[in-house]
Every structure is written in structure tokens, then in C-alpha cells.
Amino acid sequence: MVMGRPRSFDADMALDEAMEVFWRHGYDGASLAMLTKAMGIKAPSLYAAFGSKEGLLKAALDRYAQRRSEHMRYVLAGPSARAVAERFLSSIAESHTDPANPPGCLLVQGGLACGAGSENIPFELASRRAQTETELRERFIQAKQDGDLTDDADPAALARFLSTVASGMGVLASSGANRDALREVARVSLSAFPGHRERGGAML
């Protein structure tokens, strides 16, 4: 079998550049001109490798998920439900303000609402966000079986709460909020989580 002309660019490196463009400008806001320039390739190479603009986004999302999976493994390996929540929000505060990336979260910045012809992009992103929530929920269900969470705790509600706060932190970070602001949100959020030490003082 003959091999043909070899690809002259590294697909993963190109995906990293594409990811950044989608992250910073959203799906609709990321033009082919921006993408090809950032990736250092011409349009036909892009289409040969990824099929379409949407295919490129999906490939970038896969790579994004892959990058995050190790962090998420660490998060879920926390010794208790509360530790998992702490690790989760803390890692979100760091990653969403990592100067190596655009601020916020690709799964939020990428496009909550899109124009004609891109209607399925928001679904794609939502489904990937839901995956994190599912991982947290299953971890909390496990925690409940382990007796680590009380019987009246609601794993699904807690997971959804954390996932929602994470999305909110993405919005906050994209507005230019600094790392300390996100850490503070994480701290306050954690006091909604079972197992925290109640702060002193009578209130209300």
C-alpha cells in the first residue's frame, strides 16, 4: 500500500490553537480565517483533517476533555464528598483563570446560543458540561453508600449545584474576574456543602 504525501502539521498542536480561538471568540465568532491563521494551515488542509468547522470544534472539545480528565480524576479521588467538592471548585478557580488559556471555560464560552446553521453547537457543549455533573453525581452516590454523606443528602442536587457554580465561575472569569475572586466564590459555595464548620455568630 502506498502512503501518499505525509501531513506537514501536527494535528494536536493545530487543535490547541483552534481550541484557543473557539475559547476566545465562541463558535460563531471564530471565523475560518482566524482558525486557519492560528493553526498555521490553509482551509483545504483543515477540511481534509477535520471535515468541517463543526468537526474541528468537536475535535477541539475532545482534546479539551482529554486535558481535563486527569484533573477530574484527581478531583473524584478525594477522600470524602466534601473533599471532592473542595477539589472541584478549587481546580475550577485555578483553571478558569489560568493565564495560559483564555479566561473562563471553553464549554461555556464556546457558545450558549448560536446562529442559523449552528443550532446543534449549544447542545454539544451542554452535553459535555452534563458529563462533569454526572461524574460528580455518581461520586456522591458512592459517598452516600459509603456513609460519607447522610441519608438526607441529595447527590443529584449537590452535583447540579457544583456544576452550576462552575458554570457561573466561567461567566465570572470571562468578565475579567481575577483568581482570588473565583477562590472566594468557591469558598462561599463550599459552605453550602454538607460537612462544613458553621461560622460563629447568630444571624438573622
Added chain:
Amino acid sequence: MVMGRPRSFDADMALDEAMEVFWRHGYDGASLAMLTKAMGIKAPSLYAAFGSKEGLLKAALDRYAQRRSEHMRYVLAGPSARAVAERFLSSIAESHTDPANPPGCLLVQGGLACGAGSENIPFELASRRAQTETELRERFIQAKQDGDLTDDADPAALARFLSTVASGMGVLASSGANRDALREVARVSLSAFPGHRERGGAML
């Protein structure tokens, strides 16, 4: 002084239609064709009335803020800081899943990231989101002076937390989450707020 031909459309009604388009498709995703069709006017009328696509968005945002201001007045009139927080998150859960509007929040859906030529849109939206946070913060500062919040409470942190949860709920709603899901997030979030009745059971 002569008056000239009167406008044949109601600017506020047209703005409501434009608002919905921006809400559902975002700034970049909302094309002039969509907007003029929804508003029932032709492009020159739109430009005569609002100056540009960006001017139209700003007018729609003004109207959005105006609509919300009455709700916000009710929220801020809560008898205690905690009541304010309850009213705030509760009203967010309802409004973000109001079937009369697109799901989520215009200030989030409108565009966290935009393409070339729309770079200031995200700033515009962020500044309007920040306004709500400021209103909450000032209300909580007042609550602290009234002795309604303890000395160790941090009004800025609480306001930012609530604002962040609200943004997260916007993302959640835009993913298709129903009203009960948002109410649940509101309920969990409130347990992070000073003055709640701690749930029973030892944890961790």
C-alpha cells in the same frame, strides 16, 4: 416646526422582538435578516431608529434592565439579607425558565465571546451583570450596618456568590433544565448563606 412622517412601528414592541432574537441566538448569531424579520421592519428603519446592530442591542439591553428593575426592587426590599438572597435566587429560577422568554438570561446568552468587530459586546454585557452584583452588595452592606448580618460576614463575597450562581443558573437553563432543577439549585445555594437553619445529622 414640521414633524415629518411618523414612525409606523412601535419601538418598544420592536425592541421586545429584537431582544428575543439576541437572547436566543446571541449577538453574533443574530443576523440583520433575523432581526428585521422578527421586528417586522426593514433594515433602513432599523438603522434610522437604533443606529447600528450594536445600538439595537444596547437599546434591547436597556429595555431588559427596565423590565427587571421592578423585580429587583422587590428583591432588594426583602426584610433581611437572607430574605433578599431567597427572593433573588427564587426570582432567577422563575425568570430564567419563563416560557414567555427564551431560556436563560439575556446578559449571559447574549454573548460571552464574540467575533471580530464585536469585541466590546462581552464587556457591555459584563458591565450590566456587574450592576446586579453591585445592587446586592450595597444591600448587604446596609444589612451589616443594620446588624442584620454579623460582623464577620462579607457583603462583597456574598453578592458575588449570588451573582455567580445566577449566571450559572442561566447556563443551566439554556441547556434545557426545567424550573424545578433551578429551584433546587437555589435551595442548595441558600444553605451557603448566613442565617439558614442547619440541616440535622453529623457529616464528615
Added chain:
DNA sequence: AGACTTATCTACCACTCGATACAAAAGTTG
């Protein structure tokens, strides 16, 4: 009525969008 002012409509502008046809180039294999 007639002058004046403003809005509306049709048609169109230059430009960008995502995507592709085609030929030249760069490899591998026999």
C-alpha cells in the same frame, strides 16, 4: 393647498462567511 421633514421601501454596496475544484508537490512502494 403647498412647503417641509422624516420614515419607509427597493435595490444594492463591498465584504466576509464556510467550503471546495484543481493542479502542483511530497512523500512511499514496486
Added chain:
DNA sequence: CAACTTTTGTATCGAGTGGTAGATAAGTCT
């Protein structure tokens, strides 16, 4: 080297983008 396969660059496609020029219509004021 020659046959073959795939990638690359140039040049371009039709459709859609935000925005506008110019003529006409619809009012108000004298």
C-alpha cells in the same frame, strides 16, 4: 526511476454579512 496516493497552496465558489443611497410615501405646519 516511475507509479501511486495523499496533502498542499491558489484561486474561487455561491450565499449571506452589516450597512446605505436614492426615490417615494406619509404625515404636520403655515
